[in-house]
Amino acid sequence: MSHLTMIKTLTFRPFSPARTLRNIILTSMLSATVAMSGCSLLSVYKIDLPQGTAITQAQKLQVGMNQNQVLYILGSPAIKDTLEPKRWDYIYDYQAGTEGQRQGIADVKNASQHLIVYFDDNGLVSRIEGIESLPAS
Numbered sequence: 179m180s181h182l183t184m185i186k187t188l189t190f191r192p193f194s195p196a197r198t199l200r201n202i203i204l205t206s207m208l209s210a211t212v213a214m215s216g217c218s219l220l221s222v223y224k225i226d227l228p229q230g231t232a233i234t235q236a237q238k239l240q241v242g243m244n245q246n247q248v249l250y251i252l253g254s255p256a257i258k259d260t261l262e263p264k265r266w267d268y269i270y271d272y273q274a275g276t277e278g279q280r281q282g283i284a285d286v287k288n289a290s291q292h293l294i295v296y297f298d299d300n301g302l303v304s305r306i307e308g309i310e311s312l313p314a315s
Contacts (some may be wrong), residue, residue, distance in 0.1 A: 224275035268293040
């Protein structure tokens, strides 16, 4: 066998503008699909922003409880003023992110949920203000 018979000749397809355009469109559609797959309806995912202690009227806070009981039920207060140590303030704000908006959770703004707990000289709850601003559950 000679060297010329062992070499396979290459045949080129004729240039087709329609085929080239189709490949460009398919490539761009695939790229756009991959780029948008990380987005949620073409927007950036936002996290829910709860700030403070989420409290409700269902939490059984009562006059006469001691400070440890209040800490157990509500957690640490948002404001514990050194000038007024017998007053604890619990404030809650919430800004719904992507998931909160999907679930229809409303924003809580401007400290509209504000609970104030007053203690007497013995460290027992003497008065509670702001329960009406809290959600029922």
